[in-house]
Amino acid sequence: QVRLKESGPRLVQPSQTLSVTCTVSGFSVTSYHVSWVRQPPGKGLEWVGAIWKGGSTDYNSALKSRLSISRDTSKNQVFLKMNSLQTDDTGTYYCAKQGRGNYFDYWGQGVMVTVSS
Amino acid sequence: DIQMTQSPHSLSASLGETVSIECLASEGISNYLAWYQQKPGKSPQLLIYYASSLQDGVPSRFSGSGSGTQYSLKISNMQPEDEGVYYCQQGYKYPNTFGAGTKLELK
Numbered sequence: 001q002v003r004l005k006e007s008g009p010r011l012v013q014p015s016q017t018l019s020v021t022c023t024v025s026g027f028s029v030t031s032y033h034v035s036w037v038r039q040p041p042g043k044g045l046e047w048v049g050a051i052w053k054g055g056s057t058d059y060n061s062a063l064k065s066r067l068s069i070s071r072d073t074s075k076n077q078v079f080l081k082m083n084s085l086q087t088d089d090t091g092t093y094y095c096a097k098q099g100r101g102n103y104f105d106y107w108g109q110g111v112m113v114t115v116s117s
Numbered sequence: 118d119i120q121m122t123q124s125p126h127s128l129s130a131s132l133g134e135t136v137s138i139e140c141l142a143s144e145g146i147s148n149y150l151a152w153y154q155q156k157p158g159k160s161p162q163l164l165i166y167y168a169s170s171l172q173d174g175v176p177s178r179f180s181g182s183g184s185g186t187q188y189s190l191k192i193s194n195m196q197p198e199d200e201g202v203y204y205c206q207q208g209y210k211y212p213n214t215f216g217a218g219t220k221l222e223l224k
Contacts, residue, residue: 035213045153045161045204047213060212061118094160101167102208103151107160 002026004034004095004108011114012085020111022078022095029053029071033098034078036069039110040091050098051078085115119143119207123216129224130195138219140205142186149209152181152190155218156201164203165190197223 008020022034029051036048049059051069059067068081078095092112096104120143130136140150148168153161163172165181168188178193192199200223205216 044218045206045215047215058211099163099166101149101151102211102213103149103163103166103206104153104161105163105166105172107162110160 002097002106004097004106006093006095006108006111008093008111008113010112011116013117014086014115016085017081017083018085018089018093018113018115020080020093020095020113022080022108024076024078024095024097027097028073029076029078030055030073034071035096035098035104036078036080037094037096037104037107038089038091039094040088043091048080048082048093087115089113090115118212119146119210119214121205121207121214121216123205123219125219126217127220127222129222130192131224132195132197134195134224135191135193136195136221137192138190138203138205138221140183140188140190140216142188142207142209145185146207146209148184149207150181150183150188151206151208152179153204153206154199154201155204161204192221195223199223 003025035050071078092110094110095108097106099105122141150168152165155161169181202218
């Protein structure tokens, strides 16, 4: 059974770094791409970035300078790090498994992150 | 980036009614179009991929169509559990981009 679960802090101070972990089961991160998608409260979905099954990464150009996505294949985990957080980075951060057509067929439950002092 | 324009912003439907949601891409996306349903406090759920392929476990009252830049999601026989926000997403070019969402309510 495919499952993704995000874990990370619920509260981050402005200018600090967000670190979120996506723990995957039911598939290998070396067999499928995994993306991060975020959603500000009451708003729509924004693709943040992805780590391809081969290990390379791609980022939303608007966030690229602040973003890093990596993985630990031995633990089947994917990591998101975003620095210099601001209040408009507040939202729910999801990890999602990608299907072949670059759609997202399985999503984690998400982690709600608030950027506030 | 490819812009995805969704319409309408919101709609309400009666039980058993058929509704349609439209999605217009700013350039051709070769059917790399997916539809998702999101309920309050939940993560999005994939309904349709490749414009018209039904995801496993999704009721057959959901269907997708379209080509080029214009796509639509049809929900036949509206049910109470169909309430939620619907998003389209293009997977043709990176960055993947989503429509702004359509809120569907039961009248």
